[in-house]
Amino acid sequence: MILVVVEHEAGAPDRLSVEALALGRSLAEATGEPLAAVAYGPGSAAIAGALGASGVATLTAIDDPRLAEYAPEALGKAVAQLVERDRPSVVIGTGSERGAEILAHVAARTGLPLAANVTEVRPGDPWGVTRQRWGGSLLEEARLDGPIRLLTVAPHAVKPASAAAPSQVAVEAFAPDLTDRDLRVRITSRVPAEAGVVSLADARVVVGGGRGVGSTEGFAELDELALLLGGTVGVSRVVTSAGWRPHAQQVGQTGTRIAPDLYIACGISGAIQHMVGARSAKAILAINTDRDAPMVTRATYAVIGDLHTILPAIITAVRAAR
Amino acid sequence: MNILVCVKRVPATAGKITLTADDRAIDTRYLGFTVSPHEECAVEEAVRIVEAWGGGTTTVLTLGPEEATDQLREAMAVGIDKAILLGTDGGEWGAVATATAITDAIRTREAADGPFDLILLGNEAADTGDYQVGVRIAVALDRPIVTGVKGLEVGEGTVTARREAPGGGWELYEIPRPAVVTVKEGINLPRYPSVPGRLRARKKEIERVALDPAAAAPSMIRLRVPVEKESAVEILGEGPEAAPRVVEVFRRLGLIA
Numbered sequence: 238m239i240l241v242v243v244e245h246e247a248g249a250p251d252r253l254s255v256e257a258l259a260l261g262r263s264l265a266e267a268t269g270e271p272l273a274a275v276a277y278g279p280g281s282a283a284i285a286g287a288l289g290a291s292g293v294a295t296l297t298a299i300d301d302p303r304l305a306e307y308a309p310e311a312l313g314k315a316v317a318q319l320v321e322r323d324r325p326s327v328v329i330g331t332g333s334e335r336g337a338e339i340l341a342h343v344a345a346r347t348g349l350p351l352a353a354n355v356t357e358v359r360p361g362d363p364w365g366v367t368r369q370r371w372g373g374s375l376l377e378e379a380r381l382d383g384p385i386r387l388l389t390v391a392p393h394a395v396k397p398a399s400a401a402a403p404s405q406v407a408v409e410a411f412a413p414d415l416t417d418r419d420l421r422v423r424i425t426s427r428v429p430a431e432a433g434v435v436s437l438a439d440a441r442v443v444v445g446g447g448r449g450v451g452s453t454e455g456f457a458e459l460d461e462l463a464l465l466l467g468g469t470v471g472v473s474r475v476v477t478s479a480g481w482r483p484h485a486q487q488v489g490q491t492g493t494r495i496a497p498d499l500y501i502a503c504g505i506s507g508a509i510q511h512m513v514g515a516r517s518a519k520a521i522l523a524i525n526t527d528r529d530a531p532m533v534t535r536a537t538y539a540v541i542g543d544l545h546t547i548l549p550a551i552i553t554a555v556r557a558a559r
Numbered sequence: 560m561n562i563l564v565c566v567k568r569v570p571a572t573a574g575k576i577t578l579t580a581d582d583r584a585i586d587t588r589y590l591g592f593t594v595s596p597h598e599e600c601a602v603e604e605a606v607r608i609v610e611a612w613g614g615g616t617t618t619v620l621t622l623g624p625e626e627a628t629d630q631l632r633e634a635m636a637v638g639i640d641k642a643i644l645l646g647t648d649g650g651e652w653g654a655v656a657t658a659t660a661i662t663d664a665i666r667t668r669e670a671a672d673g674p675f676d677l678i679l680l681g682n683e684a685a686d687t688g689d690y691q692v693g694v695r696i697a698v699a700l701d702r703p704i705v706t707g708v709k710g711l712e713v714g715e716g717t718v719t720a721r722r723e724a725p726g727g728g729w730e731l732y733e734i735p736r737p738a739v740v741t742v743k744e745g746i747n748l749p750r751y752p753s754v755p756g757r758l759r760a761r762k763k764e765i766e767r768v769a770l771d772p773a774a775a776a777p778s779m780i781r782l783r784v785p786v787e788k789e790s791a792v793e794i795l796g797e798g799p800e801a802a803p804r805v806v807e808v809f810r811r812l813g814l815i816a
């Protein structure tokens with residue numbers, strides 16, 4: 238059995254789960270084993286219909302009223318119990334924060350190795366995986382040992398794909414053996430998101446600023462251009478470490494991953510840890526004094542020179558063009 | 560208030576990664592070394608909590624080669640009191656082996672000095688990014704853990720941890736102490752080490768425990784730098800004179816009418 242731990246919203250598996258299911262199905266086809274899914278939280282059983290498109294044979298819905306709110310330790314224990322009962326050959330989680338956390342708990346409880354952020358799996362003796370290091374700037378080929386192989390899938394490394402013919406999904410409820418102590422870690426309250434702000438991860442245009450911007454005040458031109466283009470400002474780590482801008486605006490390995498139509502990178506050199514956060518940008522316009530900066534050589538377009546003279550000229554030209 | 564922080568020495572790669580001839584390591588001949596920004600924040604958080612609590616001890620621990628004492632001294636330069644090196648021969652250690660060795664060291668230390676109220680780690684190591692050492696340690700010690708934390712309050716018997724919710728906003732976890740927390744950059748803005756801080760750190764003692772290299776159990780076969788799609792950059796011009804061509808690009812991309 239190939240078992241995928243699925244996260245869902247609005248009655249269907251979320252995007253990363255669909256990717257995990259696509260990897261699961263390719264392994265099910267390669268090994269001739271059935272594809273199974275396990276889901277948790279309210280509405281789990283109701284996603285069965287939507288899983289047919291991914292070729293899932295059985296859905297196990299973790300059924301415990303105490304798990305209405307997310308509780309990572311208890312969920313890890315519940316999935317570990319299911320894994321011990323069914324002994325799948327592979328357990329696949331998403332690379333989301335929750336997917337990574339639950340699989341880590343399963344790994345810790347079962348004592349099995351876990352490969353995180355996998356991009357490719359090669360069944361065989363032994364099984365091999367390709368996985369991401371340095372947030373994706375480096376790939377590792379590794380053995381994945383164990384009678385039961387645990388892995389999480391790197392976000393957007395596997396294309397979501399539908400099964401040739403949708404499957405009939407059998408649903409089973411699974412009541413895990415949990416004590417109240419297992420629920421000591423659970424969400425106890427929430428703070429809702431601020432309404433109406435363009436989120437960096439979803440912005441269509443990101444105007445990025447790095448050390449070259451020089452100061453907090455230096456960002457005025459970037460803010461203005463972002464506003465003109467309906468975008469938002471992103472920054473490098475040098476900028477957040479200096480306290481010029483909050484960390485919430487940092488793009489990169491330890492910040493946010495962006496995927497805009499255009500990333501306008503001003504005074505940013507293009508260190509690998511920054512670039513992994515900007516890899517999904519459809520186009521990059523680099524503004525930099527250094528023609529040989531990695532950001533410039535990796536960009537789609539570039540303007541060479543001082544950003545503080547170039548940005549005002551661009552702002553004026555955009556205004557005039559309207 | 561006793562806090563342990565775990566940090567990992569990694570090369571400070573910049574614009575490009577170059578591998579050694581056997582493709583099994585990063586060529587670090589021309590590189591400096593550092594720790595993950597997440598771990599820098601964990602160090603800062605530990606120092607702040609003990610300062611706010613008005614007493615206690617902070618300890619930094621690393622599993623790595625003798626040179627990793629540089630990273631321990633960096634942590635002591637910003638206010639960490641004590642340091643432990645779990646010494647390796649420089650070879651790579653797998654995540655299971657790392658967690659086991661650190662757990663053993665914690666047990667030994669706690670048997671002598673009493674429990675750590677809080678164990679802080681990074682959410683993921685900068686290099687291997689295994690996303691599991693913290694959880695493995697917490698489960699082995701049967702302590703509650705919250706991962707990916709960007710806000711932390713330590714109360715009398717509890718810890719309240721805040722992390723980003725999947726769709727935006729925050730989720731809060733109130734858990735009993737002693738606890739384990741993995742931290743993400745952004746939880747605080749780390750201070751820079753002062754000169755007197757650095758001088759004090761140089762004089763502090765580091766406790767060394769030698770590990771058996773046979774326990775390392777790495778699963779890596781080889782490394783590979785991903786191929787980048789070739790992009791020939793179009794230089795639009797130099798200086799402010801390039802502005803009209805930038806506007807053309809905005810138009811082509813449909814950003815302005």
Ligand SMILES: Cc1cc2nc3c(=O)[nH]c(=O)nc-3n(C[C@H](O)[C@H](O)[C@H](O)COP(=O)(O)OP(=O)(O)OC[C@H]3O[C@@H](n4cnc5c(N)ncnc54)[C@H](O)[C@@H]3O)c2cc1C
Binds near residue numbers: 448473492508514
């Ligand atoms: C584990 C780890 C994780 C990291 N995570 C991140 C991360 O998430 N995000 C991140 O950004 N960094 C991250 N970093 C840091 C990263 O390695 C770089 O140090 C950082 O991205 C550099 O920022 P920068 O480009 O602004 O500064 P620099 O590298 O100093 O580059 C400044 C650039 O500005 C140009 N410039 C200067 N003046 C002007 C001017 N007047 N006009 C135009 N151009 C000018 C220069 O030519 C240069 O190219 C991480 C590092 C490590 C080790």
Ligand SMILES: Nc1ncnc2c1ncn2[C@@H]1O[C@H](COP(=O)(O)O)[C@@H](O)[C@H]1O
Binds near residue numbers: 622
């Ligand atoms: N060799 C090591 N020495 C000390 N701490 C480590 C080591 N490896 C991992 N850690 C800690 O565990 C966290 C998660 O690492 P990982 O699970 O490998 O991604 C890191 O951010 C560190 O805090």
